[in-house]
Amino acid sequence: MKKQEEQMELSLYYHAVEIELEILHSKEMILDESNQCIDNLFDCPQVQISLFLEDTSLILEVWEVVYLTSQKTSHFVCLLNNGTFLCTCMINKTHGYPCRHFYRVMTLTSTARFHIGLVNQRWYKDILQGTDISNKEFVAISSMKMSALKTHSLPTQFLNSNGSAIQVGASAINTEITKSISKKRKFGELWGLGRKVMVDVIENNNEDTYRELCEVFLSIQKKLQPRIVVDNSNGGVSNSNNNGESDNIMNIRNPVERRPKGRPKSNKRMKNTLELSNTKTQYTCKLCKQKGHNSKTCKEKLDNANKENEVFER
Incomplete structure (x- = not known):
């Protein structure tokens, strides 16, 4: 519902005009994608209708949808005779729900009608998985009446691209996908509820509630975590779960x-008794060649510097 509300709000920023099918081929332009990715372009058409749809007899109406502030690129929405539609943004194919361009066209023509079948089944709740949606009614929000010249015979049941009513089957692939989505939905529900409870406990700064929550988490973890038992008979390790079953x-x-x-670099070589010496290293002066000091603290250097200063003062 949030995704659909977002698309409905964005549809208010677009303007749509009905065009003829012959004009569609001339208006579709080929974009230069050599220097940039097409997915990074703002509101860029992802496909050309002329290349995507071979049988043009299925098209009832063609609408050109442009962004109000930037009319450089156009999207084209084709309303088909089976109650579905095609849009060059490809959101209905990639995301599995109607796009903002279709919602904008719905406000201008009664041919564009909403049906729950336009939303992919992966967005349905678990209790609605596997239900027959072909008998659900279409919803039209446009108050404009169709003219006598373009009266269309619209279907009463939601049809797929092959022209037959949709039958929700329980194939092996759909079953695996449903299980995977169900796990993600359960994870999201538990994570959201747990996060809300933890934030409330921390904000209230109640130590009793905090300890109670920790005890609940620890008790659940102990129930779910398998116990590892060491088997001394065969020297191996056995895994025993809560059901009493043990797997080697x-x-x-x-x-x-x-x-x-x-020799390892971290360990230093041990010195023998002969190498050990308590005598400190004595420096040798480079100027006077005497030991016990260096050239910086040499007395002869200081005396020569004092003599030069006296001569300079005179």
Whole structure:
């Protein structure tokens, strides 16, 4: 519902005009995608109707939809005779729900009608999975009446691209997809509820509630976490779960260690008693060649500097 509300709000920023099918081929322009990705372009058509739809007899009306502030690119919405539509934005194919361009066209013509079948089944709740939606009614919001020249025979049941009523089957692939989506939905519900409870507990700064919540989490973790029991009879490790079933786990050994050549760099060489010496290192002056000081603290250097200063003052 949030995705559909977002698309409905965005539809107010567009303007739509009905065009003839012959004009569609001349208005569709080929975009230069050599220097940039087409997905990064704002409101850029993702496909050409002339290349995507081979049988043009299925088209009832063609509408050109442009953005109000930027009319450089146009989207084209084709209303088909089976109650569906095609749009160059491809949101109905990639995301699985009607786009903002279709909602804008719905406000201008009664041929564009909404049906729950336009929303892909992966967006349905678990209780609605597998229900027959072919008998659901179409919803038209446009108050404009069709002229006598373009009266269309619109279907009363929602049809797919093959022209037959949609039958919701329970194939193996759909079952796996439904299970995967169900897991994600359960994770989202638990994560959202848990996050809300944790935020409320921290904001209230109640120690009793905090401890109670921690105890609940720990008790659930103990119930779900399998217990690892060491079997001394065969030297292996067995995994026992809450149901009392035990499965042998492969005994994983430690990785093989390889010693590199030479002495380890981290360990220093131990010196013998002859190498140990308490005498400190004595510096040798470069100027006077005497030990015990260096050239910076040499007395001869200081005396020569004082003599030069006296001569300069005279």
